[in-house]
Amino acid sequence: MTRTALATIMLLAVATPARADQTGLLIDGTLVKPIGGEGRVAESSGAGGEIVMLPTSSWLIQIGGYGVFGRPATGVEARDIFDLHLIAGMTPASRSATVAPYAGVGIDILSITTRDHDKGKTVRGSTLGVSAQAGLLGRFADRGLLKASASYLGAIVPGTGDDLGGLVLQLAVGMAFD
Amino acid sequence: MRALGWGLVVVLSVTPALAHAGEERFIGAVTTARMAAPGPDSHLVHFATGGALSILWLEDCRGGSLCGGIDTSALFLRGDGDQRLYDLSVGLTGSLPLDEPVAPFLAVGLDLVSAAIAERDGSMSRGVGFGVHGDLGLHALLGERFYARGQIGYLGAAVGGVKGEVGIGYRFE
Numbered sequence: 001m002t003r004t005a006l007a008t009i010m011l012l013a014v015a016t017p018a019r020a021d022q023t024g025l026l027i028d029g030t031l032v033k034p035i036g037g038e039g040r041v042a043e044s045s046g047a048g049g050e051i052v053m054l055p056t057s058s059w060l061i062q063i064g065g066y067g068v069f070g071r072p073a074t075g076v077e078a079r080d081i082f083d084l085h086l087i088a089g090m091t092p093a094s095r096s097a098t099v100a101p102y103a104g105v106g107i108d109i110l111s112i113t114t115r116d117h118d119k120g121k122t123v124r125g126s127t128l129g130v131s132a133q134a135g136l137l138g139r140f141a142d143r144g145l146l147k148a149s150a151s152y153l154g155a156i157v158p159g160t161g162d163d164l165g166g167l168v169l170q171l172a173v174g175m176a177f178d
Numbered sequence: 179m180r181a182l183g184w185g186l187v188v189v190l191s192v193t194p195a196l197a198h199a200g201e202e203r204f205i206g207a208v209t210t211a212r213m214a215a216p217g218p219d220s221h222l223v224h225f226a227t228g229g230a231l232s233i234l235w236l237e238d239c240r241g242g243s244l245c246g247g248i249d250t251s252a253l254f255l256r257g258d259g260d261q262r263l264y265d266l267s268v269g270l271t272g273s274l275p276l277d278e279p280v281a282p283f284l285a286v287g288l289d290l291v292s293a294a295i296a297e298r299d300g301s302m303s304r305g306v307g308f309g310v311h312g313d314l315g316l317h318a319l320l321g322e323r324f325y326a327r328g329q330i331g332y333l334g335a336a337v338g339g340v341k342g343e344v345g346i347g348y349r350f351e
């Protein structure tokens with residue numbers, strides 16, 4: 001079933017004729033699931049935005065950011081993450097394929113606040129991170145864009161020294177431009 | 179004070195370069211701003227209120243294109259007691275053309291912040307730091323010269339929170 005779905009997506013991506021759209025503006029919902037601190041750090045959720053550029057048929061550049069707030073809970077730390085990133089990716093599909101799978105790597109500038117409710121302690125700071133992202137960029141109607149992506153964000157949390165090691169899941173909607 | 183000095187250097191170094199560009203819009207704006215940050219129970223509560231002075235350079239594109247721009251802003255916020263946040267930001271903007279009646283825009287960028295923040299134990303944290311921001315908003319030209327803008331976004335420098343701004347401006351030659 002999964003293979004059939006993937007094959008369908010790939011065929012759609014390859015078969016669709018190219019269009020001239022080269023830039024997209026997207027807003028997204030973002031969920032950060034800690035992998036390194038699972039059980040000790042709560043999930044964080046929020047929103048963000050993205051400018052997507054398709055300078056050639058195979059390259060994809062994303063400039064964007066997001067802000068997510070840690071969910072308060074007893075016994076776990078809440079982590080607020082504010083991000084600005086630049087991601088360079090590649091796609092095997094044509095520039096304006098209906099569905100284009102892609103993968104990319106990027107650099108993240110991060111401001112992180114960690115709140116420990118039990119100890120009543122808050123630590124803040126800024127740092128750099130590295131991310132690897134895979135996703136699908138889809139088109140609908142005349143100018144509509146949809147993007148679903150999963151990233152691994154690696155960084156050291158300022159103040160605590162913990163490994164951020166987070167899975168960043170994003171679902172975005174937006175518009176494409178010439 | 180040191181942060182404001184550095185901020186002035188950044189704005190002065192960016193502004194003359196922008197003024198020499200060709201087809202563009204050069205807009206100065208004044209906004210009122212409110213910021214909320216996670217409180218003791220982690221829910222967003224009012225942190226500070228104030229205003230900002232912004233200079234926006236926006237490429238003069240038309241039709242269905244996405245216009246690129248650069249926005250510099252000096253933000254001054256006063257919170258309860260001695261809480262303060264002074265922020266100088268530089269960012270990239272992507273916007274629908276301003277020849278539309280109302281144009282949505284997205285902006286992300288870097289911040290230099292000088293802040294004094296009350297901690298939960300009653301002590302004050304003071305310092306200068308770097309951070310990031312992102313904004314989503316609507317802006318419009320009112321006639322030939324006047325300009326209006328409303329935006330909401332996150333500010334992740336010093337205290338991380340959500341910020342809203344509404345303001346007016348003027349388009350220069």
